[in-house]
Amino acid sequence: MRCIFVLISSLLLTMAAGAKEAxxxxxxxxxxxxxxxxxxxxxxxxxxxxxVTTFDLEQDKGETRLWLLSTDGDIQRPLTAVGLSVSEPVFSPDGKHLAFIGKRSDDDIKQILILPMAAPGEAVRLSEVPTGVSSIKWVGDHLYFISRIWPDKAPEEMAGRVKEEKEKKVSAYVWNALPFSFWDNWIDEQRQAHVFRIPAKGGAVENLTLRTGLKLPNWIQGAESYDVSPDESHLAIVADSKKSGTRPDFDVFLLEPGSPKARNLTLANEAPDFNPKFSPDGRLLAFNRQLISGFYGDTRRLVVHRLRSRQNTVLHEEWDRSTDGMVWAPSGGGLYAAVDDQGTRRIYYLPVGNGDPRVITDSTDFSNLSVASDGTLVGINQSFLYPPRVVSIDARNGGVERLDSFNDDLFANVDLGTYESVTFTGAEGADIQMWVHYPPGFDRNQKYPLMLLLHGGPHNAVTDTFHFRWNAQTFASWGYVTAWFNFHGSSGFGQAFADSINPDWLSRPYTDTIAAADWFKSQSWIDKDQLVAAGGSYGGYLASILLGREHPFNALVIHAPVYNLYSMLAADYSVHGVRFGEYWQSPEIYPSISPHTYAAQFKTPSLVIHGQNDLRVPVGQSFELFRTLQERGVESRLIYYPDENHWVLKPNNSLHWYGQVREWVERFAAPNRGTEASASVTK
Incomplete structure (x- = not known):
């Protein structure tokens, strides 16, 4: 049914283009x-x-504006002006004002701005925080936010310090402890992240957490790092109870705003507890819990703390799915969540009392939920065939109504392919789910090359979402059948499946990869001699494993690969160290699963790509791999982006990336010329 549905969708879009050439x-x-x-x-x-963000290729950057929509679908207009960098909108409790984070042309750092909703008016700057603001929430009479400060300095001194940092001639960083980085940011160990508030009508800024001796995690802070009860009597924060960067234990603490006393609600659990959410009446606090330290893919369970009795209750313990993107239903009887579920993110209702989790949506992906006092539920909906849209969701029957029309004009003239979900038998006889993408005009009587994609993580899944950086429909438009498959270790298929590759990252995913290739080779419409594979991050690891083992691929694309597990100690986290020991403690793990130990067997032509600012997988991983390939005499190319991180995010660099990938795969697996894309590609 899914394949028929997407075929019809593609035909309708093509017909809508009229006389235009798609x-x-x-x-x-x-x-x-x-x-x-x-x-x-x-x-x-x-x-x-x-x-809503749009991009200018000449300027090589994007601009974000806030847009107003109505739930009856009659309104779609911009709220903020061109040239004002904005993010994180939040409504006042009475809905008469909108607060957001913005940076005007004369501002050095982002602050809180407030805009009236009932009548025309200019946004007024509320805050003057020298260290900037993030993660705002409007509760009661205050706006709450996070700022990273120097805890021993007064605001005036911090303003001077910000200016000094901007103008300093010395570029050195100094660390005495971990963590020193996270993804693409160097961490200043002298600064701490704390929760603040400011009266919505203006006034003094108050630090609510400094006196506790706690701080928000240095690694990352966001809206999931704290919450405020509706009556403003309690504040819940996430902090490291061990206060150690190498082996943190993130717990949920409860305090009265500004009090020096904070109560640890999760002391008994040594794995992470996080993402606190107060119920609408303030009597309950929901949060996520994991049970295995050092395993970020561990199931994120739903826990509810009762403030009066001080009891924690794990809800739906037998349910083998992670609870993400939680928002409370207005009644307080349960929560809505966006759940990674067998290759699709579905909305579930999770009752606090009796009852099992209830699925609300089925096909295509849903996320980023927001709920009104009257129960109206909105969120983002997307699929492989269309980018994120704003929709309302009927929580009773899963009915969906689109609220925006962004990108309709553009997609009316785009000829899309089709896709479907299939299942094949992988390692140890397990069912492996795979998304197969067919090019526009796909004809089963013809032969097509295969571009098999290896996802990163490894403990996440490829779901029915619109990917901008690795778009399978774009790859397919070049004249390839393209596929993402959720190999062993992927999320959304249960705890045992996700944990089945630890600590052996290699065996089952490699077997699944070969089985995926064999499935395609058995199809009459695949050219068995024209196969390539491509992956990034853990997918780059898996592609590097293919280099040292038997496989059917003519060439590989290897982006930001985990190549040498010994030198991965330079990354912002330790791959297996917390749970299974570092290489000097458990040496048998590392050589058996590290791609670099199989270098003597490398022979497959490989395109290697990396960004300098990647601190999750340091750029040296690709430098080591490329040197090895060159020393081995293997045809190879290295593409290095000095201004990109783990991902290629700048518009013109992205166009170059797509062009280089296309040129490489076409050299080793000729596209089906009958469906080859006619649009130009930057090379």
Missing amino acids: QRLSAEVLWKIKRVGTPVISPSGDQVVAP
Whole structure:
């Protein structure tokens, strides 16, 4: 049924183009798409605000504006002006004002701005925080936010310090302890992240957490790091109870705002507890819990703390799915969540009392939920065939109504392919789910080359979402059948499946990869001699494993690969260290699963790609791999982006990336010329 549905959708889009000549979903088209961010709904349920980002190739950057939508579908207009960098909109409790984070042209750092919703007016800057603001929440009479400060300095001194940091001539960083980095940011160990508040009508800024001796995690802070009860009597924060960067234990603490006393609600659990959410009446605090330290893919369970009795209750303990993106239902009887579930993110309702989790949505992906006081639920919906859209969701029957029309004009002239979900038998007889993408005009009587994609993580899944960086429909438009498959270790298929590759990252995913290739080779429409594979991060690890083992691929694309598990100690986290020991403690693990130990067997032509600012997988991993390939006499190419991180995010660099990948795979697996994209590609 899914394949029939997407075939019809593709035909309707093509027909809508009228007499125009349809274009393929090229990399250039990807950068014309308006990218819709997390929507927020007004308390009354009639208005929705969403950030929308557009990109300018000449300027090589994007600009985000806030747009106002209505839940009846009649309104779609911009709220903020061109040239104002904005993010994180939140409504006031009465819905009459909107707060957001913004940076005007004369501002050095982002602050809180407030805009009236009932009548025309200019946004007024509320805050003057020298260290900037993030993760704002409007509760009661205050706006709450996070700022990273120097705890021993007064605000005036911090303003001077910010200026000094900006103008300093010495570029050195100094660390005495971990962590020193996270993804693409160097961490200043002298600064701490704390929760603050400011009266919505203006006034003094108050630090609510400094006196506790706790701080938010240095690694990352966000809206999931704290929450405030509706009556403002309690504050819940996430902090490291061990206060050690190498082996943190993130716990949920409860305190009265500004009090020096904070009570640890999760002391008995040594694995992470995080993402606190107060119920609408403030009597309950929901949060996520994991049970295995050092395993980020561990199931994220739902726990509810009762403030009066001080009891924690794990809900739905037998349910083998992670609870993500939680928002409370207005009644307080349960929560809505966006759940990674067998290759699709579905909305579930999770009752606090009796009853099992209830699925609300089925096909295509849903996330980024926001709920109004009257129960109106909105969120983001997307699929492989269309980018994120703002929708309302009927929580009773899963009915979906689209609220925006962004990108309709663009996609009316785009000729899309089709896709379907299939299942094949992988390692140890397990069922492996795979998304197969067919090029526009796919004809089963013809032969097509295969481009098999290896996802990163490894403990996440490829779900039915629109990917901007690795778009399978774009790859397919070049004249390839393209596929993502959720090998052993992927999320959304149960705890045992996700944990089945630890600590052996190699065996089962490699077997699944070969089985996926064999499945395609058995199809009459695949050219068995024209196969390539491509992956990044852990997918780059898996591609590097293929280099040292038997496989059917003519060439590989290897982006930001985990190549040498010994030198991966330079990364911002330790791959197996917390749970299974470092290489000097458990040496038998590392040589058996590290791709570099199989270098004597490398012979497959490989395109290696990496960004300098990647601190999750340091750039030396690709440098080591490329040198090895060259010393081995293997045809290879290294592409290095000095201004990119783990991902290629800048528009023109992205166009170059897509062009280089296309040129490489076409050298070793000729596209089906009958469906080859006509749009130009930057090379």
